[in-house]
Structures are given as structure tokens and as C-alpha cells.
Amino acid sequence: MSNFxxxxxxxxxxxxxxxxxAELTCKLDVSIGTFVELQKLxxxxxxxxxxxxxxxxxxxxxxxxxxxxxxxxxxxxxGMLALSPALAIGILGAxxxxxxxxxxxxxxxxxxxxxxxxxxxxxxxx
Numbered sequence: 001m002s003n004f005x006x007x008x009x010x011x012x013x014x015x016x017x018x019x020x021x022a023e024l025t026c027k028l029d030v031s032i033g034t035f036v037e038l039q040k041l042x043x044x045x046x047x048x049x050x051x052x053x054x055x056x057x058x059x060x061x062x063x064x065x066x067x068x069x070x071x072x073x074x075x076x077x078x079g080m081l082a083l084s085p086a087l088a089i090g091i092l093g094a095x096x097x098x099x100x101x102x103x104x105x106x107x108x109x110x111x112x113x114x115x116x117x118x119x120x121x122x123x124x125x126x
Contacts, residue, residue: 010061013094019087024063024075026055026095034058035099042092052088053077059095 011028015021038059041051056077065073065083073079080088 011095011098013091015087015090015094019090022063022065022087024065024091025061026059027061028099030059030099039096049081052080052092055092055095056080 007029009028011026013024013026015023038051038054041047041054054077056075056079060075060080063073063075063079065075065079067073067082073082080091083091
């Protein structure tokens with residue numbers, strides 16, 4: 001029996017609508033432990049902020065986001081907490097949909113009720 005290398009793919013997310021031009025890259029393949037922990041943190045009112053920090057620090061790789069003065073926002077937990085709720089929720093929702101095997105369909109509404117259309121493509125890390 002030959003060995004199977006566990007994939008280490010990345011996910012490119014390109015937001016549209018009000019957030020058109022926003023692009024980010026994050027890990028697509030994470031451990032089930034990381035995924036479940038993130039879900040638990042997101043579901044609990046007392047730890048929801050920790051879920052955004054965890055996503056930024058452990059899953060987010062890069063993005064093209066800047067603040068109002070044009071200064072780049074760091075693609076980490078601190079940067080995630082600097083975003084508006086609609087943008088942060090949209091990002092986490094888009095990533096969760098892809099990781100859980102439910103591809104993003106721009107005709108569907110995001111979990112927070114907004115109607116942002118998102119396009120994403122899976123790319124393998126080289």
C-alpha cells in the first residue's frame with residue numbers, strides 16, 4: 001500500500017456586490033479538530049470573537065484589505081476584528097461553506113441574511 005499525502009489546498013475568495021474587489025486566500029484543508037473548534041466558538045455568544053481571531057490567525061493566509069487611510073490591514077486575527085460585521089461574517093460564512101463541502105452559490109443568501117454574491121475557486125498549494 002502506498003502512502004497518501006493529505007492535501008494542503010488553498011481557497012481563493014473574491015467578494016462581489018458591496019465588497020467587490022475584496023480578495024483573500026485562506027487554507028481550505030484544515031483538521032476536523034480545527035473546523036469543529038471554530039464552529040463551537042462561533043456558536044457561543046461568549047466566544048464568537050475568539051472564532052474570528054482563530055480564523056485570522058490559523059486559516060487566513062493573505063488579502064488585499066486596507067484601512068480608510070490606505071494602510072494594509074494585517075491578514076490575521078487582529079485584522080479580522082478590524083472589519084465590519086457584515087464583511088467578517090461573509091468571509092467566515094464563505095469559507096465554512098467551502099470547507100464543509102457546500103460550494104458557494106451566488107444565488108443563495110449568506111447565513112447573516114445579506115445577499116452578497118461570492119465566487120471562489122479551489123487551488124492547490126504548490
